[in-house]
Amino acid sequence: MLRKKHLLIASAAGLLLAGTTFAQASGDTLVVGLSADITTFEPASVSSRDNANVVRHIFDTLQSIEGDGSVVPDLATNLAISEDGLAYTYTIESGRTCHDGEALTAEDVAFSFNRAKDPANAFTGNTPGFVFSSVGFVDAVALSDTEVQINISAKNQIAFGLLAEVYIHCKDSYEKMTLEQAATTPIGSGSYKLESWMPGSEVRLSKVAEPGNFQNIVYRIIPEASTRSAELMAGNVDIITNVAPDQIDVINDSGTSAVQSVQGTRRMYVGFNLSPEFAAMPGGDAIQNPDVRRALQYAVDVPAICSQLLNFPCERMTGIVNPPNANKSLPPYPYDPKKAEELLDAAGWQRQADGTRFTIRFQAGRGRYLNDENVVLAVAQYLSDVGLKVETDIMEWGSVYVPLIRKRNVGPLFFLGSGGALWSPLYDMTDLAKADSGTNYTHWNDPRWFDRWTDIAASKSPEETRVIIDEMLKVFYEDGPWMHMYFQPDFYGVSKRLNWTARPDEKVYLFSATLN
């Protein structure tokens, strides 16, 4: 009996002991709850936003884009662009080192770029897959210990911003590593180094250099939104990403934390697929007419969708470009179903005996964007109200919808989001850089848009470029291939002990975070 009693006491003590080891945020430790797992620390393989948000604390870049879109120096103190726009020469700050103590020179920067491009490594991350494809990266050459030249194949006014996304590391350490080692044990150049990584569970970083106000950053992987919210309200994490709209009020009422809602840069739109194949489909023929597309802009009440389904007062888009860089003379389309019906009548698509004008299929993926399924159903209802017979086809995102999107074979109506930026209107516009570009999912080929890219390349001043951009945006606004929706809001739960401001571009950088 006595032995049993001792066992009970020991068990209770054990549990009590365990109770004191909660994963609490503390004075020198910042805890972030992420929704998606971290899959790699290989700088050239990072592709997801969550993964990039962690890795950016381990690796520095040549320059940094701030939350407001301004460009500031990071490793590079100076940038000189050649007259033909094909060579970018960066001056590297001297005295910088990697986490193993190796001096970081121009040779290391050149190595970081060239290694990412090496086909033998078959990297598929953001650097080789997006940055290099977008700028036409040729190679990188160290001109001296402090000067590195990046060569690109064609003049590109936004190359400097894209090159600022490449993670820099040291040559000697990475030459010795296998690809597997590089993916799990990074030797970085940034202000934090990797302490430990438990896949699917947590990542621990510790500070080794400035900037940064916390000695440790812990990222916990918490896939379920309500669990993330509970951890935040319990004080176990300081910041959570992707707060579900229906939990905003609960968090705000908790007293321990609050939700920061920001209008993001991701452009959400309903695309009109104008390809000849889709023109032969029901409804595909109707949307070939720009008047029909314009009519449908009036049919959807975007502010109502935002307030009712996203719990956020969004601003309706006026085009493909984020607000600070948009054509300011263009007002958002108002919700005016009567006008939509008049325009559809005038375009020759009157209501038939059954009350419908034409049938059209509306395809979308499920679970990728904020409340996407309900947004699609709401848009379909609005279109039905003006006489369209909408057949919604909402499918699994990753393995069904994405392949269709990538083959530009989705529609005639489809719902999609596209990541944007504040630092240049051209970044947003390059989704439609060429009529046959992989991101022109609509097959739109209006020469009033696509022919102007040569004018932009030839323009001599920012003012001249701005005039051309505004003209292009007007064409896009009036006759474009997107039904303008909204910029997706982002919701971050933030502990009241923390002083940190969310950025609109989904980048969760913690360097400036401090305790209140």
Added chain:
Amino acid sequence: MWTFIIRRLLQSVVVILGVTLISFVALQIGGDPTFLFVSERATDEEIELIRKALGFDQPLHIQYLTYLGNILQGDFGNSLSYRQPAMEIVLGALPATIELTVFSMIFAIGLAIPFGVFAALYRGTPVDGGIMTLAMFGQSIPNFWLGIMMILFFGLHLKWFPISGHVPLIMPLLQGEFLTAVTNIPKSIYYMILPGIAVGFYSLSRNARLVRSSMLEVLSQDYVRTARSKGISERAVVINHALRNAWLPVVTMVGLEFGFLLGGVVVIETVFSWPGIGRLVFTAINQKDIPVVQASVIVLSVIFIALNLIVDLIYARIDPRVKL
């Protein structure tokens, strides 16, 4: 018995081959996975290069045969997302799921037997009614909802238990860190309580009903009456004569359930941020990380087959009427 075991092992090879083929074909139905690993701005040449690097440029039957050939050499391929050996990733996630499953089974069986026995012994009384009502709730409540409710009440409101997370127990043992494993035991159990109950509650309910009905059947048998007439105490009758026979259907159910739980705790692993194999497979399927899915399928199939074999052997051991 050895003939039986060898025959079953040979059958297992065929089953595993079939499972790999079905999962391989199922993953290919969704289309070319290359698109998930290239930028939307990639050119056709870049897409082709990546397709070749990932091995998706070969005809499907060649891809499958190459895969089988590699398996025979112990090479399960590299994860397309993690860029590490797929089998290492799967085996890294497996211990967490085994911990959760074992804990939940101990919870479920540990309570199901006394609940079922008491319900049978007190048939038609409030005790029976109360236990069966609880069992009905357990079988009706979705485990993810129960998990979230427990998080809100016991984790957030009362702060008795951690809301989410995992403290490894088996992994340190496998890595030879015996002291770490021992030190982790209280913390590990503490973190297992809420997810373990959420996983095991359905099993507890079903097995309690199963034990009850099995006990009711056994208690009416002649040999129980004979035992009672010999003056054996009621406790000895229940434990030694009735429960031992009532236990047979439960053994079968528990063995199969353990296998199902190993691969089927994905929702609870997601709710409680438990880094197990269920969540890993779910993510891998979404990302079309074919090597990880295939490696997981093989591991889970082997475990399932082994468990079935063990159940059959145990059954033969505890029921003399069964001959292998």
